[in-house]
């Protein structure tokens with residue numbers, strides 16, 4: 001079933017940018033996941049986007065309770081299309097639910113509180129481990145680059161698979 005709206009959860013804005021791009025590409029209205037009574041009516045079929053925090057798609061559990069989620073986009077640091085199995089497992093997504101991973105961005109200056117602390121530690125530990133690795137996969141290279149230099153990978157091209165799914169979905 002085609003979604004009638006795009007609903008998202010973003011912390012530093014990259015997921016919001018993907019949601020806005022998808023809105024432009026599909027013509028669907030875009031809403032942040034918010035309080036009851038806001039956004040699409042409960043039970044509506046939606047496309048959900050959430051940022052990845054320690055493997056968890058932020059807001060998905062809440063969105064799945066309120067809406068009929070037709071597909072999920074998880075925005076993280078890994079390359080677009082990577083980590084699919086892990087994300088599905090960690091978030092207990094049903095096998096038939098379409099899942100897409102999108103490479104977002106990282107900017108330490110935009111992070112506050114505990115999230116900032118977690119990423120400072122992560123940049124030191126995971127970043128160091130990745131930097132010291134002899135042979136890195138392209139995904140690891142992409143993650144290392146983001147962790148050490150920050151930046152954004154948000155672009156319309158990364159949405160090609162999501163758009164193809166949307167267009168092939170029956171009404």
Ligand SMILES: Cc1cc2nc3c(=O)[nH]c(=O)nc-3n(C[C@H](O)[C@H](O)[C@H](O)COP(=O)(O)O)c2cc1C
Pocket residue numbers: 009010011012013014015016051052053054055056075076077078103104105106107111114115116118119
């Ligand atoms: C505390 C914290 C934990 C994160 N954990 C993951 C993770 O497990 N996997 C991943 O790919 N990205 C992870 N990220 C990176 C974010 O998902 C990425 O920066 C994303 O683009 C943020 O989107 P937003 O700007 O919409 O908040 C983490 C970021 C933070 C701050």
